[in-house]
Amino acid sequence: MTILVTGGAGFIGANFIIDWLKQSNEQVINFDKLTYAGNPDNLSSLTNNPLYHFIKGDITDTAQIKELLRKHQPRAIINFAAESHVDRSIHNPEEFISTNIIGTFRLLESCRDYWDKLEINKKEQFRFIHISTDEVYGSLDKNAAAFTENSKYEPNSPYSASKASSDHLVRSYFHTYDFPAITTNCSNNYGPYQFPEKLIPLIIHNSINLKALPIYGDGLQVRDWLYVSDHCSAIRRVLKDGNPGEVYNIGGLNEKTNLEIVHTVCDILNYSKPSKDPIIKDYNSLISFVDDRAGHDRRYAINASKIENELNWKPKETFETGISKTVQWYLNNESWVNNITSGTYLNWIHKNYK
């Protein structure tokens, strides 16, 4: 049997595929456009694994998706493909509308057509898992209760609005066509292979290169951090036992301000890779307050009791264990980040994937 992963060369998708093949003998097809965020290097450990196949492609390309489905007959699709960075969506929203809304729509249409023609038992077993975000629910006040699956949609950035639109399309396909789709809304992930434009890898990279650590606004915005392999285990649980048409919130029970995150990362680095600079002895001294992100959401928090009670899922990592592993991974893989920041891997993509 086969599962199809879209966007599997990005941060969470790559972790999902690597973890999947550690616990399953089921073949995985990774369908990814290889945008700036998609990095085949993330999956280099699977180069010789006969269960892993990569296909370069775009979820807005209906003909290519239809051919892919016809040829590989997946029993499930897990849709990670997206433009994912809020700051980029503020400066250039167009790609977010194209991939996150139109791409999800075309993927849904192609998959519905494929599913519709499956024989009855395959049709019953088929699942479409749509990976979404807690940002669709908007921003919480300091003491407000965490987001549940029934929280109102109040997206505040072009990114979250595009994800909200895709969630609504997924919902409508279940209600209108009985298409067996499930949506997951997850909080902030961190861990290996995260593109260094996102807060935690950016802070690690800038610290060890003695560059300023930009903190937007007052740095007191709160995010609920989840170690990426816990997100991956939640998605596997949803795929196995989740009910079509349902939504599951996934969170780490780790609410932290951005300043707390940055101090924690700097403190770990002070210990693990002390600065040799004669002036900058403490990486915390690189913190630099900069203009706030436009429309910056103040707080996200996830109430994950539905997935915990109904599907018996809980995160394994605490923030302390997860962040130590993460910092260590980036220290052990400095060349991975340097390839990205120097553009080496983009040159390689242009050469190898026309």
Ligand code: NAD
């Ligand atoms: P990412 O930006 O690291 O990776 C996205 C991947 O999608 C890349 O490999 C990219 O090449 C691919 N892609 C982009 N457009 C495509 C297209 N048109 N066709 C095919 N592939 C395309 O993102 P991520 O952080 O791994 O996030 C994955 C998913 O999880 C996204 O849907 C995101 O909204 C969601 N999510 C992310 C987080 C987080 O903290 N990172 C939290 C909750 C939900």
Ligand code: DAU
């Ligand atoms: O909540 C889930 C979302 O988490 C996902 O849907 C998004 O795909 C993912 O990118 C992430 O969004 P955020 O905007 O929360 O993540 P980011 O790492 O960009 O920023 C985290 C917080 O840190 C946010 O409050 C903005 C702040 N920040 C970020 C950067 C890059 C800074 O203060 N300085 C920075 O340089």
